Amino acid sequence: MKIERRSGCPINLTMEVLGDRWSLVVIRDMMFGNRRHFRELLTRSHEGIASNILAARLKRLVSLGLISKRDDPSHSQKAIYSLTEPAIQLVPVLAAIGAWGRRHLPVTEELSIRAQLLEQGGEPMWNAFMDELRVIHVEDPVGGANGQHASSVLARLTEAYDEVRRSRGR
């Protein structure tokens, strides 16, 4: 995948890589929702990404080295997508973006509770979260995709999210 490189500015280059409508949303779903298969990303997306766009984004992110793709041993047709180290290091970026969006945009409570916890947790929580992501995406992507690892930060975020959803009647 060619990246334009109109300048060597870190902000510009990051926008050339992630400055589109969907890339960060896909990474968000993989990171916070542990969506690891094409169908999961497609059908459980709150925003309703189109299948051709999802396919194009996944291909692009793989070629840029932000995510990896491997066969799922349980099903010859299934593929497991995993975050790579560069994408895992986007945790502080997503935390900052989430904190900003929560303050300045019309977010809903259930979908912003995780951003709030992540902001409150600060750097120690981000580091713990990144360590967990390394286990389930890099060290054991297959087991990680199947939920075979205890992840305390991810579990706390997910629990808080489910809690709000329940209390609002789902």
Add this chain to the structure above:
Amino acid sequence: MKIERRSGCPINLTMEVLGDRWSLVVIRDMMFGNRRHFRELLTRSHEGIASNILAARLKRLVSLGLISKRDDPSHSQKAIYSLTEPAIQLVPVLAAIGAWGRRHLPVTEELSIRAQLLEQGGEPMWNAFMDELRVIHVEDPVGGANGQHASSVLARLTEAYDEVRRSRGR
């Protein structure tokens, strides 16, 4: 300006507002380069943004409330663009993005020195910087556009940038 609102997730909503190739680059130039006029943003852009795209982005960002536009008293045709409070609060986001880009993308030294200093400075520096931005963009946008205010953080960043440029022969 309509924002789609495909979901109330803070990350999604932020991408609906800022998830394109140019918006954050324009905000970056206003923030770190104090570019406050159309021509400045157009001709002193490292990336060479096209004039119609710049015009469209400025209009959009004004309508979203991220930047404001007022007449320049020194020239009846000139307009001064200023960051508003929401855009000023993007400082931590840009710091995180700059830090990530500096680590994972092929940045040049001269264009990443500011990202490095901003990362090292941490939250105290970001807060001081945001205070300075409030002075030159919100409290006195006209004087701020003319460089009439002492800004220690911005001055330090700019100085470091000029220093690297000189030492590499510009």
Add this chain to the structure above:
DNA sequence: AAATGTGATTGCATATTGCAACTGGTTGTG
């Protein structure tokens, strides 16, 4: 009067996005 500076707009080609339908294959079930 002429040159330059100002914030844009226009025309046109190409690229991206969004949506719906569809493809070729695998797995699980009665």
Add this chain to the structure above:
DNA sequence: CACAACCAGTTGCAATATGCAATCACATTT
């Protein structure tokens, strides 16, 4: 074994966005 459900995408097509070069109407400076 037949058949439905599941799987990762692809295809066709319309609408929108981007990129580039030229141009515009007006203001200020020389």
